[in-house]
Amino acid sequence: MREKLVIIRGAGDLATGVAQSLYEAGFRLLLLEVERPSAIRRQVALCEAVYDGTATVENLMCRCCQSLAEVQAVWEADDIPLIVDPSGTSIATLKPWAVVDAILAKKNLGTSRQMAPHTVALGPGFTAGVDVDAVIETKRGHQLGRILWQGTAIANTGIPGLIAGYGKERVIHSPRAGFVYGLVHIGDKVKKGQPMAVLTKEAIPVGTTASASMGVPVPASLTGFVRGLIRDGYYVPQGFKMADIDPRDDERENCFTISDKARNLGGAVLTALLWMGRGDV
Template sequence: MRQKPFIIVRGGGDLATGTIHRLWAAGFPVLVLETEHPAAIRRQVAVCEAVYEGSATVEGMEAVLIKDTAEAKKVIDTGKVPLIVDPDGASITALKPEVVVDAILAKKNLGTNRSMAPLTVGLGPGFTAGVDVDIVIETMRGHNLGRIIREGSAIPNTGIPGNIGGYTAERVIHAGAEGILYNVHKIGDIVEQGEEIAYIADEKENRRYSVTATIPGIIRGLIRDGYPVTKGFKIADIDPRKSELSNCFTISDKARCIAGSVLEVVCAFGSNILS
């Protein structure tokens, strides 16, 4: 019997991490590809933090930064998930995986195509099943979240975050200026509306821009301290449910739903090639 299909996942943000964790837990060998400077907000549940820290652990799964694809198998054999900086996907050509999952969630296709692997899966809008990928997974909250699309595309991005505790756009904070962001609070802190959670230093104009909480709640996501941001860049996420502190450190319901659909597709594919 052949081994389980080798899977490469493009992207290591929080939603991607849900899929990576599910595949890892099911025993699939997985390699993660990331950019040089990931900008995850929900950093406590995003394996892309390994780019900065050398490793990142999410719900018992440890992702380890590697410098060369030759290290991937060794890391996988230890029960961990290798992660390499490879935004262009050169590792895909070198390693020839059976499955490629594009979990970048860029709302557009950044280069994934069906020639990359026998099975290609795209998460969210920007892909067309049967054209640039084989399968698309719906990522919009609601009745169709996690739906497996074999023909056509996911719902286009509305720009409106999902409703949590009665709040949508209000719970997501964007940079009001360009500069370097410095954190005043940390993920998991309870804040009140109007309270400063970070500030942006514009070193060119020697100005300081305060970043304040738009609603009361728990800081669920906050970009890395010292990260350079542009005006309008997403920098924080507040959960109005103050009693849900543990949610800051665990994979979300949305990520788990999407992950389940990816696993279903991969298992169906695997059963065919393993038979």
């Protein structure tokens, strides 16, 4: 399997679940990201390596690389390399065995069947058999993880899946544009109405402790654990997803582990690739 290179476009929390499944199956991986990833569930997203140089999620160690020579060194260490390559220009150079689009942009940002012998995409925005070989359903519910060989995934509803009876209430969007600074941390327990972040007009100096009085406070939408919160200093437009709360009292540890949804999608991608490559794996 180590001779089979799979390039994953995207390295957010769901892409990280895909990466874990493929890594544990023995595939050689390369992750492609944008210059400023906007992951909410930062504790379980390998894209944080773009900012910090490295990122560790469960049994995965990811390293951000500046060249293909560095990528090779990371492979030799049995870790996962990541490069900033939002347009996917490295794909033509590396000629991977498979390409997985796990950007979750709800639209196709340039992935095509011509990129590799085997191609898979997650969620809406792709047509199986046209844009890619297979599409994976990402909507929570009975169809989650279904492999589609024809047609498209369920259209984006804009409503998050239910957790403990809460859907849209558990996801917080920016009430206005500004720079985000957290007043709490991922894993903290918050009460409904408690300020959990502040939006400022200007970036605050590094090392300065943020306070609700610095700008527009963003209150918790319900009581629960902070499951996700965009990193400090990230500039968001109005309406941008910036935080996520888990209302379950006994699920704090889940803030720091790959989600059931991400593992489901990872298994589906692995199954699709093994099916497509059954003659050459």
